[in-house]
Amino acid sequence: xxxxxxxxxxxxxxxxxxLGFAALFNVPVRSFFHIFLFGGIGxxxxxxxxxxxxxxxxxxxxxxxxxGFLSIPAAHYKHTPPLxxxxxxxxxxxxxxxxxxxxxxxxxxxxNPKLANYSATLYETINFGLKVVFILISLSVGVVIxxxxxxxxxxxxxxxxxxxx
Amino acid sequence: MAEIENNLDVEEMKEMADVLLKTGTLLMSAGANxxxxxxxxxxxxxxxxxxxxxxxxQRSIWLTMLNEHGASIFTIVRVTPAHVINFRTIxxxxxxxxxxxxxxxxxxxxxxxxxxxxxLPRFPRWLVLTLVGLAGAGFCSLADGTPIEQAFTFIASxxxxxxxxxxxKGGFNPYVSVYxxxxxxxxxxxxxxxxxxxxxxxxxxxxxxxxxxxxxxLINSFSDILDGNVQNGVTRGFVGFLISFxxxxxxxxxxxxxxx
Numbered sequence: 001x002x003x004x005x006x007x008x009x010x011x012x013x014x015x016x017x018x019l020g021f022a023a024l025f026n027v028p029v030r031s032f033f034h035i036f037l038f039g040g041i042g043x044x045x046x047x048x049x050x051x052x053x054x055x056x057x058x059x060x061x062x063x064x065x066x067x068g069f070l071s072i073p074a075a076h077y078k079h080t081p082p083l084x085x086x087x088x089x090x091x092x093x094x095x096x097x098x099x100x101x102x103x104x105x106x107x108x109x110x111x112n113p114k115l116a117n118y119s120a121t122l123y124e125t126i127n128f129g130l131k132v133v134f135i136l137i138s139l140s141v142g143v144v145i146x147x148x149x150x151x152x153x154x155x156x157x158x159x160x161x162x163x164x165x
Numbered sequence: 166m167a168e169i170e171n172n173l174d175v176e177e178m179k180e181m182a183d184v185l186l187k188t189g190t191l192l193m194s195a196g197a198n199x200x201x202x203x204x205x206x207x208x209x210x211x212x213x214x215x216x217x218x219x220x221x222x223q224r225s226i227w228l229t230m231l232n233e234h235g236a237s238i239f240t241i242v243r244v245t246p247a248h249v250i251n252f253r254t255i256x257x258x259x260x261x262x263x264x265x266x267x268x269x270x271x272x273x274x275x276x277x278x279x280x281x282x283x284x285l286p287r288f289p290r291w292l293v294l295t296l297v298g299l300a301g302a303g304f305c306s307l308a309d310g311t312p313i314e315q316a317f318t319f320i321a322s323x324x325x326x327x328x329x330x331x332x333x334k335g336g337f338n339p340y341v342s343v344y345x346x347x348x349x350x351x352x353x354x355x356x357x358x359x360x361x362x363x364x365x366x367x368x369x370x371x372x373x374x375x376x377x378x379x380x381x382x383l384i385n386s387f388s389d390i391l392d393g394n395v396q397n398g399v400t401r402g403f404v405g406f407l408i409s410f411x412x413x414x415x416x417x418x419x420x421x422x423x424x425x
Contacts, residue, residue: 009306010306010307013302013303013306013307014303014307015303016299016300016302016303017299017300017301017303017304017307018300019296019299019300020296020297020298020299020300020301020303020322020376021297021300021376021380022296023288023292023293023296023297024250024293024296024297024326024376025196025250025251025252025381026250026251026252026253026285026287026288027252027253027256028252028253028256031256043307079256079260080256080259080260081201081255081256081259083197083198083201083252083255083384084252084255084256086384087252087380087381087384088380090380090384091378091380092303092304092307094375094378094380096304096308096371096372096374096375096378097308097368097371097372099409100371100416103413103416103417104420107417136383137387139384140383140384140386140387140388141387141391143384144387144388144391148391
């Protein structure tokens with residue numbers, strides 16, 4: 001079960017990362033706790049699925065969709081639009097390391113055309129780049145999927161069970 | 166006589182259009198997606214019994230007042246102030262747009278509330294810097310960094326954001342500010358590898374710049390495109406791409422210095 005503990009530890013740091021963006025975006029103070037929670041949940045889902053060998057883009061998509069769904073009852077409960085929860089909460093899932101490796105690969109490819117392992121570097125760079133692009137699309141589309149599925153113009157029109165009127 | 170009444174009507178309409186545009190531009194500059202701006206402004210106009218048409222772009226909003234037959238009476242344009250993300254404003258305007266329906270607000274109440282929303286306080290600077298520093302440490306942990314590397318990322322993100330704020334205050338172009346910030350942060354975090362405190366993966370160095378990620382433009386870009394506001398979505402996407410590119414340039418400059 002040690003993998004679960006490691007993932008939980010990472011989820012807490014994921015929540016803290018979401019809080020940093022919450023402060024940067026000047027969110028209302030009452031939404032802080034939910035942003036921390038959703039940031040952690042997103043990271044937890046992503047890393048758990050990765051542990052079970054799911055594709056990284058799919059894992060990120062699942063995390064983002066979960067955050068999108070959770071933002072709707074939170075928006076009702078805290079009287080603030082859902083984007084205030086979902087934007088800071090998905091940012092910890094952005095693949096920084098992969099993006100860095102892609103850029104590094106591009107620089108190598110540009111600067112060293114006579115490199116011995118040129119084709120290996122090329123394959124690697126394309127792979128990293130594709131992953132980055134698909135993860136970014138998964139995250140941005142994932143958080144708005146719930147709103148698209150529920151087909152309402154405003155969250156106020158969505159009936160949420162167990163919330164006060 | 167009818168003409169005078171008509172003139173009064175137009176004056177009132179102009180006042181209303183002014184309030185609507187103020188709300189719209191405030192929302193846009195605070196980082197709302199185009200669909201939200203459109204829905205909110207239309208909802209407000211409806212509450213006062215006016216019919217309007219809108220054209221929303223990244224830098225300005227056009228509004229046409231329509232009469233009961235759907236013919237245009239006048240069109241006005243307002244330029245959007247510089248985009249500074251402020252979710253507290255978005256939340257406040259969302260609340261306002263609902264309570265003006267339920268409590269039958271007058272236009273003066275609306276104006277007062279807008280003036281209040283324009284001057285909403287931000288978090289104290291030390292708090293934002295500390296939380297963003299911790300966010301950097303969080304990113305480092307997510308990338309399998311050790312606690313020592315996390316400490317380096319904390320300092321790097323803290324000072325990196327400080328550099329960005331100072332550069333913006335000094336009147337630098339936003340992208341140039343991001344470049345300075347990414348360069349400063351990666352230069353500080355890269356020292357962990359040079360001091361032998363980081364393994365060959367350079368976790369601290371790579372994750373120190375992630376607090377600069379243009380999350381709002383990238384996510385809003387897709388919400389706008391999915392919503393049919395393709396033009397604004399493409400604009401936002403390109404802004405996000407340029408910010409990412411500035412980050413990459415900053416981190417590469419320090420890579421050149423450190424010979425990574």
